[in-house]
Amino acid sequence: MQLVITPDGLVRCVYDEAIDLSQLGAVDIRRGSHVEPNAAGQWTADLSPVEGPVLGPFPTRRLALEAEIAWLGEHWLTATNR
Template sequence: MDETLEIVVGRSGTVRMVYDEAFDGRCLGHPSIRRGSEVEPTADGQWTADLSRVGGPRLGPFSFRSEALAAEVTWLRRHWLVRDDSVFPSHPTPGDSL
């Protein structure tokens, strides 16, 4: 997995990044952290990453949870992080996803 932290600032001033404990997002203000996907085991012991919360696919199955997590981050960086910020309101309302 690429360890580069990417931060995108949209036209409305909304800051978006894939969460990483190595960076304290509070230094940019009051963060709103929301789950973008779910990495869960399947009935047969495999792993999937469900990105439907951000309009993405279900990835997998993977043999290891770490593989599902890596695929999740890769997808988020390639497809969600760079998306036009007009899709995501700068002031989310209850029930909004990521």
């Protein structure tokens, strides 16, 4: 689990239950995407909640989740304008 601490003391991360985030202070959890099946039974990761693209389709939910996490880590987690 990667934690990014901003100069003003805010902590950002892609949520995981690896650590108890409440130990760091007040927690504000927001949705980063919607991973859903499509009509063909494939999976997409819609990153519109963080102004991102729709990824996929993927043959499995696991692949869609992995793509979601990779995109959030590369494009959202360390973004300086958030």
